[in-house]
Amino acid sequence: xxxxxxxxxxxxxxxxxxxxxxxxxxxxxxxxxxxxxxxxxxxxxxxxxxxxxxxxxxxxxxxxxxxxxxxxxxxxxxxxxxxxxxxxxxxxxxxxxxxxxxxxxxxxxxxxxxxxxxxxxxxxxxxxxxxxxxxxxxxxxxxxxxxxxxxxxxxxxxxxxxxxxxxxxxxxxxxxxxxxxxxxxxxxxxxxxxxxxxxxxxxxxxxxxxxxxxxxxxxxxxxxxxxxxxxxxxxxxxxxxxxxxxxxxxxxxxxxxxxxxxxxxxxxxxxxxxxxxxxxxxxxxxxxxxxxxxxxxxxxxxxxxxxxxxxxxxxxxxxxxxxxxxxxxxxxxxxxxxxxxxxxxxxxxxxxxxxxxxxxxxxxxxxxxxxxxxxxxxxxxxxxxxxxxxxxxxxxxxxxxxxxxxxxxxxxxxxxxxxxxxxxxxxxxxxxxxxxxxxxxxxxxxxxxxxxxxxxxxxxxxxxxxxxxxxxxxxxxxxxxxxxxxxxxxxxxxxxxxxxxxxxxxxxxxxxxxxxxxxxxxxxxxxxxxxxxxxxxxxxxxxxxxxxxxxxxxxxxxxxxxxxxxxxxxxxxxxxxxxxxxxxxxxxx
Amino acid sequence: xxxxxxxxxxxxxxxxxxxxxxxxxxxxxxxxxxxxxxxxxxxxxxxxxxxxxxxxxxxxxxxxxxxxxxxxxxxxxxxxxxxxxxxxxxxxxxxxxxxxxxxxxxxxxxxxxxxxxxxxxxxxxxxxxxxxxxxxxxxxxxxxxxxxxxxxxxxxxxxxxxxxxxxxxxxxxxxxxxxxxxxxxxxxxxxxxxxxxxxxxxxxxxxxxxxxxxxxxxxxxxxxxxxxxxxxxxxxxxxxxxxxxxxxxxxxxxxxxxxxxxxxxxxxxxxxxxxxxxxxxxxxxxxxxx
Numbered sequence: 001x002x003x004x005x006x007x008x009x010x011x012x013x014x015x016x017x018x019x020x021x022x023x024x025x026x027x028x029x030x031x032x033x034x035x036x037x038x039x040x041x042x043x044x045x046x047x048x049x050x051x052x053x054x055x056x057x058x059x060x061x062x063x064x065x066x067x068x069x070x071x072x073x074x075x076x077x078x079x080x081x082x083x084x085x086x087x088x089x090x091x092x093x094x095x096x097x098x099x100x101x102x103x104x105x106x107x108x109x110x111x112x113x114x115x116x117x118x119x120x121x122x123x124x125x126x127x128x129x130x131x132x133x134x135x136x137x138x139x140x141x142x143x144x145x146x147x148x149x150x151x152x153x154x155x156x157x158x159x160x161x162x163x164x165x166x167x168x169x170x171x172x173x174x175x176x177x178x179x180x181x182x183x184x185x186x187x188x189x190x191x192x193x194x195x196x197x198x199x200x201x202x203x204x205x206x207x208x209x210x211x212x213x214x215x216x217x218x219x220x221x222x223x224x225x226x227x228x229x230x231x232x233x234x235x236x237x238x239x240x241x242x243x244x245x246x247x248x249x250x251x252x253x254x255x256x257x258x259x260x261x262x263x264x265x266x267x268x269x270x271x272x273x274x275x276x277x278x279x280x281x282x283x284x285x286x287x288x289x290x291x292x293x294x295x296x297x298x299x300x301x302x303x304x305x306x307x308x309x310x311x312x313x314x315x316x317x318x319x320x321x322x323x324x325x326x327x328x329x330x331x332x333x334x335x336x337x338x339x340x341x342x343x344x345x346x347x348x349x350x351x352x353x354x355x356x357x358x359x360x361x362x363x364x365x366x367x368x369x370x371x372x373x374x375x376x377x378x379x380x381x382x383x384x385x386x387x388x389x390x391x392x393x394x395x396x397x398x399x400x401x402x403x404x405x406x407x408x409x410x411x412x413x414x415x416x417x418x419x420x421x422x423x424x425x426x427x428x429x430x431x432x433x434x435x436x437x438x439x440x441x442x443x444x445x446x447x448x449x450x451x452x453x454x455x456x457x458x459x460x461x462x463x464x465x466x467x468x469x470x471x472x473x474x475x476x477x478x479x480x481x482x483x484x485x486x487x488x489x490x491x492x493x494x495x496x497x498x499x500x501x502x503x504x505x506x507x508x509x510x511x512x513x514x515x516x517x518x519x520x521x522x523x524x525x526x527x528x529x530x531x532x533x534x535x536x537x538x539x540x541x542x543x544x545x546x547x548x549x550x551x552x553x554x555x556x557x558x559x560x561x562x563x564x565x566x567x568x569x570x571x572x573x574x575x576x577x578x579x580x581x582x583x584x585x586x587x588x589x
Numbered sequence: 590x591x592x593x594x595x596x597x598x599x600x601x602x603x604x605x606x607x608x609x610x611x612x613x614x615x616x617x618x619x620x621x622x623x624x625x626x627x628x629x630x631x632x633x634x635x636x637x638x639x640x641x642x643x644x645x646x647x648x649x650x651x652x653x654x655x656x657x658x659x660x661x662x663x664x665x666x667x668x669x670x671x672x673x674x675x676x677x678x679x680x681x682x683x684x685x686x687x688x689x690x691x692x693x694x695x696x697x698x699x700x701x702x703x704x705x706x707x708x709x710x711x712x713x714x715x716x717x718x719x720x721x722x723x724x725x726x727x728x729x730x731x732x733x734x735x736x737x738x739x740x741x742x743x744x745x746x747x748x749x750x751x752x753x754x755x756x757x758x759x760x761x762x763x764x765x766x767x768x769x770x771x772x773x774x775x776x777x778x779x780x781x782x783x784x785x786x787x788x789x790x791x792x793x794x795x796x797x798x799x800x801x802x803x804x805x806x807x808x809x810x811x812x813x814x815x816x817x818x819x820x821x822x823x824x825x826x827x828x829x830x831x832x833x834x835x836x837x838x839x840x841x842x843x844x845x846x847x848x849x850x851x852x853x854x855x856x857x858x859x860x861x862x863x864x865x866x867x868x869x870x871x872x873x874x875x876x877x878x879x
Contacts, residue, residue, distance in 0.1 A: 375767060393766060404764070411759050411760040411761060412760055412764070413761050416783065425778075429765065
């Protein structure tokens with residue numbers, strides 16, 4: 001990061017690391033980073049994205065590689081230093097707790113001696129003083145001092161991790177780099193370890209770089225974070241902001257795959273594999289990105305400010321907005337009264353996310369959906385799709401536009417049409433390509449939702465299909481147009497649980513591989529919790545709460561959301577209790 | 590083609606006994622009308638025997654007061670009846686269906702204007718107005734078809750409109766609209782095929798009504814005097830003084846009446862069966878729409 005912070009202690013400028021393997025692997029590419037005293041920085045990214053290389057290059061421990069760029073620590077340029085000078089800083093000023101494994105520690109040397117090693121080098125202590133200090137350090141990290149007489153293999157994974165931390169802290173460093181400290185720990189030890197770091201950092205005042213896959217730990221321990229992908233920093237910002245509102249599709253993918261945040265959601269990783277570092281000229285995320293475009297393939301985006309303390313490397317300035325609705329009001333006039341179905345609704349859907357719109361029956365969910373696709377006109381308010389105001393059916397009447405799947409499967413497709421005709425209908429109306437291409441596209445769409453594409457099935461009348469099949473057909477029909485946004489209005493409300501599960505999994509799978517956005521409308525909180533990345537809660541025509549799904553479901557702020565959640569989940573608990581009682585009563589008898 | 594034939598056979602199989610009888614009678618009339626000049630031994634406009642001769646081997650149904658063969662007149666009369674019936678049904682059925690779709694789909698002012706017009710047409714007593722119109726335009730087959738159509742389209746229009754109103758709210762119509770479908774696409778792809786069974790039933794009924802109405806007008810002397818329709822035969826018969834004091838009526842009046850009754854009954858029977866089949870609920874129940 002280029003911030004001109006006068007308190008900057010550790011600074012990386014334009015750091016490039018290329019390993020001299022065959023072929024050469026460009027592990028880090030133009031990394032800029034700044035760390036102030038007592039600062040805490042989290043680094044996230046998939047395995048192999050360059051996190052550990054970054055840590056090792058700060059420590060000056062990279063071998064067999066070309067390093068360019070500058071690493072400065074308190075005005076001393078580490079990258080220009082000779083190994084002997086560097087040793088005075090390594091461990092003394094900048095220390096690192098390595099990723100835990102048996103390899104890191106020498107199996108034939110007692111723990112105490114290994115921990116004392118850096119101290120001998122830097123402080124010239126006597127054996128007695130060193131032993132004393134080791135005992136203190138072990139107790140500081142929550143290990144009993146007597147463990148120092150043991151060999152590494154005699155300790156459990158968690159204990160070894162603590163020993164590694166003790167080792168890193170032995171010379172009271174100013175910067176502590178911690179690489180994956182939690183990966184081998186169970187939940188309880190992990191919790192204890194997080195607390196330990198919090199406490200140590202408070203007491204000893206070191207700056208910390210935390211490399212971890214555990215997002216909750218990053219959340220608790222760091223104030224800023226960066227996302228590393230294929231050797232580049234692609235997003236940087238305040239931890240709280242980034243976790244709540246990631247701006248790069250990759251960061252969002254990482255966060256959405258975190259089971260700690262989405263406790264009930266189905267787990268879906270980011271589709272595709274990361275490229276071999278440096279093998280792609282354009283944006284390294286291009287092959288996996290949901291909003292890729294021409295320029296993304298041509299050039300690598302630079303990290304740019306998009307807000308205060310917020311930077312993102314994306315040609316599109318971060319995740320694009322697909323749909324916005326502002327101030328939507330809709331009233332229905334009945335004989336002698338006016339019913340306000342929607343009372344100033346604002347909604348925003350971005351590329352590639354699943355947004356759930358939840359609310360009790362009659363809260364205005366379907367009305368909103370119909371207004372979004374302009375089946376119904378709003379009284380006031382504006383809907384924008386892909387940056388353009390929605391008028392007429394322009395946004396839905398094209399390939400790559402938005403599509404809606406309606407609630408009732410029996411009405412979703414004309415019972416009179418043949419399966420193939422029904423799926424091809426949107427393409428026919430839009431006049432896309434020619435007949436054989438349309439047929440092919442329709443058949444592909446049918447296979448995507450796992451409907452058979454046999455001639456017999458293709459020429460069956462739609463009324464001869466079951467509810468589940470028809471609803472899948474409706475989904476296939478929307479899919480045939482490669483939509484950028486799919487609005488699914490209670491599509492499983494009339495299906496049995498098994499069909500519902502199958503359809504939802506298929507839909508989510510499609511969403512995951514094709515990367516379209518989805519507005520999933522439901523009154524079923526269980527379903528919403530299963531699929532949603534973000535949630536809007538609608539009550540009597542007004543959005544009473546919205547945010548990241550884990551925030552809304554775990555810490556609802558609005559009274560109405562509380563009520564909805566209570567009704568959905570307490571009801572289940574009471575059923576469970578009743579079942580328990582029945583079972584225990586039955587056992588007694 | 591083969592598929593069409595099989596659908597036709599399926600269609601016949603699903604008809605009731607009454608319906609089948611009706612269909613048979615109708616087919617017979619169509620045959621008679623088509624082959625009128627072949628199957629009648631005598632010309633239908635020229636004297637071919639002694640006047641008022643009773644049915645016999647040379648004149649199967651006897652002759653009228655001028656000595657014109659009655660069988661030949663009835664055969665040719667069937668043409669007139671069928672042309673009038675089908676013509677009116679087609680004209681009124683199509684017009685009514687279009688008006689119904691337009692009113693139902695467009696809604697608003699168009700709907701209001703059309704519906705008020707239909708209300709007026711229903712309230713107007715049709716026979717007197719028909720008499721006036723027929724008298725005004727002068728008697729010809731074409732005029733009669735048009736006049737009858739003017740009064741018959743309203744029922745079809747009302748039925749079709751109500752169906753379109755309910756269809757319009759169907760999600761798949763909304764879906765087609767979101768894909769960008771226009772009125773023309775919806776009309777030929779969704780509305781017309783959905784409405785066709787209903788319109789067909791309505792048209793069969795219209796046929797019956799039109800045939801009777803034409804007979805009525807002709808009976809009153811307002812039909813096409815050159816047409817030799819069944820109504821005209823009855824008109825001439827009843828105008829013959831002393832028809833009720835002789836037994837001439839047993840052929841001169843009876844046979845045209847019988848033809849008229851048969852065709853109307855047959856139409857009613859077929860119409861009833863079609864109505865059952867066109868009912869969407871029954872259609873679903875069978876699981877095999879036509």
